[in-house]
Amino acid sequence: MTATVHIIGAGLAGLSAALKLSGRGARVIVHEATAFAGGRCRSYHDAAVGMRIDNGNHLLLSGNHAALDYLRDIGAADRLVGPPSAEFRFVDLAGGERWTLRFNDGRLPFWVFDRRRRVPGTRALDYVPLARLLWAPPGKAVGEVIACEGVLYRRLVEPLLLAALNIDPPQGSARLAAAVIRETLAAGGRACRPLIARDGLGSTLIEPALLDLQQHGVAVRMQHQLRALHFGTERVETLDFGSDSIALGADDAVILAVPPYVAASLVRGLEVPTEFRAIVNAHFRIEPPPAQPPILGVLNGTVQWLFAFPGRLSVTVSAGDRLVDGPREQLAKTIWDEVARLTGLPAALPGGLPPWQIVRERRATFAATPAQDARRPGPATAWRNLVIAGDWTDTGLPATIEGAIRSGNRAAAIVAKQP
Ligand SMILES: Cc1cc2nc3c(=O)[nH]c(=O)nc-3n(C[C@H](O)[C@H](O)[C@H](O)COP(=O)(O)OP(=O)(O)OC[C@H]3O[C@@H](n4cnc5c(N)ncnc54)[C@H](O)[C@@H]3O)c2cc1C
Numbered sequence: 001m002t003a004t005v006h007i008i009g010a011g012l013a014g015l016s017a018a019l020k021l022s023g024r025g026a027r028v029i030v031h032e033a034t035a036f037a038g039g040r041c042r043s044y045h046d047a048a049v050g051m052r053i054d055n056g057n058h059l060l061l062s063g064n065h066a067a068l069d070y071l072r073d074i075g076a077a078d079r080l081v082g083p084p085s086a087e088f089r090f091v092d093l094a095g096g097e098r099w100t101l102r103f104n105d106g107r108l109p110f111w112v113f114d115r116r117r118r119v120p121g122t123r124a125l126d127y128v129p130l131a132r133l134l135w136a137p138p139g140k141a142v143g144e145v146i147a148c149e150g151v152l153y154r155r156l157v158e159p160l161l162l163a164a165l166n167i168d169p170p171q172g173s174a175r176l177a178a179a180v181i182r183e184t185l186a187a188g189g190r191a192c193r194p195l196i197a198r199d200g201l202g203s204t205l206i207e208p209a210l211l212d213l214q215q216h217g218v219a220v221r222m223q224h225q226l227r228a229l230h231f232g233t234e235r236v237e238t239l240d241f242g243s244d245s246i247a248l249g250a251d252d253a254v255i256l257a258v259p260p261y262v263a264a265s266l267v268r269g270l271e272v273p274t275e276f277r278a279i280v281n282a283h284f285r286i287e288p289p290p291a292q293p294p295i296l297g298v299l300n301g302t303v304q305w306l307f308a309f310p311g312r313l314s315v316t317v318s319a320g321d322r323l324v325d326g327p328r329e330q331l332a333k334t335i336w337d338e339v340a341r342l343t344g345l346p347a348a349l350p351g352g353l354p355p356w357q358i359v360r361e362r363r364a365t366f367a368a369t370p371a372q373d374a375r376r377p378g379p380a381t382a383w384r385n386l387v388i389a390g391d392w393t394d395t396g397l398p399a400t401i402e403g404a405i406r407s408g409n410r411a412a413a414i415v416a417k418q419p
Pocket residue numbers: 008009010011012013014031032033034036037038039040041055056057058059060224225226227257258259262279280281361363364365389390391392399400401402404
């Protein structure tokens with residue numbers, strides 16, 4: 001095993017790599033540019049709502065095995081909450097119809113044959129063409145493989161793929177859609193239970209990981225931004241942090257777990273995804289009504305998913321690029337009007353809206369098109385001591401927590417094998 005492993009970036013990819021390597025007794029140092037760990041998956045105190053919130057609502061599924069292993073390793077598996085079986089409640093804001101999708105546990109999709117479980121207005125036969133996605137030829141978009149229309153598409157396929165790929169589904173990569181379906185719907189209800197970090201992403205996924213790293217003697221150096229890598233012919237020789245630099249020993253290794261545009265600026269000739277999609281989240285400080293489900297899928301609104309947390313209602317809009325430049329107040333009002341309709345809370349409260357915050361992550365994920373998917377590099381580089389990780393590397397999955405953690409684990413395994 002190499003002498004010291006320097007991990008650049010304390011997002012989930014960097015943290016998972018650090019956990020795996022420190023667990024094997026490696027000497028690890030994590031360098032993070034900002035003052036906090038977690039990257040795109042973090043909690044912070046928000047002054048506008050006067051409480052700790054997440055940068056965005058993150059949904060995991062019980063089939064995300066790498067993410068669940070990561071949580072078990074850091075002793076935080078019990079901090080994810082979800083229903084005992086795979087159920088998703090939906091509302092159509094256009095007609096007011098409400099229904100619950102109920103997958104059965106096993107791999108055989110009995111739910112498709114049961115009108116009380118499947119999507120209302122669909123027949124079992126409507127589901128058959130979805131299988132085409134699983135065998136789609138490489139390089140195809142979802143819209144080239146299945147018909148993106150009809151009740152099943154609007155009520156199941158579109159919300160599922162929009163959330164998982166963060167792109168308008170017809171443009172999305174069929175390969176990535178297939179991976180999502182293979183690991184969720186096709187794996188049966190046991191893999192589809194929705195799980196959320198009810199007490200926040202920070203206290204669930206990030207702080208316990210930092211504690212574990214500390215206990216293993218890993219230094220996590222915050223506000224230590226890598227400015228440049230200096231390359232020899234075969235290996236990276238120096239890490240340049242501007243005010244200081246680290247000369248690498250012959251057996252030292254580097255895992256670069258930064259976003260793609262940062263990686264491309266540090267590593268010459270590295271091909272990376274260059275297009276992104278936004279995710280918009282709206283948070284309202286208000287107690288949800290007691291009967292409000294923890295997660296509600298919403299059709300025909302600006303709101304796509306409504307999450308109920310203690311003392312807070314939160315909304316997610318994926319592929320929200322059309323919302324990133326408009327006035328925040330107008331957006332908050334539009335979203336609150338829909339939230340009021342969905343929850344039965346009054347649209348007009350005495351002081352106007354409840355305390356709110358809009359978080360717009362412009363580059364939330366790479367654009368999951370076939371062309372951008374083809375630009376994702378694998379973990380190995382031309383330099384033998386440099387390995388790349390991140391949700392945007394070629395994991396075969398869309399940009400998700402699961403993909404980020406798998407990429408970190410993969411980078412750690414490569415470094416651990418080095419003599
Ligand atoms: C709003 C939102 C909602 C999401 N919802 C979901 C969801 O519901 N389910 C799901 O599975 N996924 C979701 N995701 C995706 C998920 O958050 C990401 O896939 C995951 O967090 C990516 O982790 P990462 O480590 O690959 O990258 P990042 O989190 O981007 O980590 C990279 C780290 O590198 C640091 N860094 C950058 N440059 C340097 C440098 N030069 N030197 C040192 N450090 C540097 C950054 O500060 C950052 O901490 C969502 C993302 C967003 C933004």
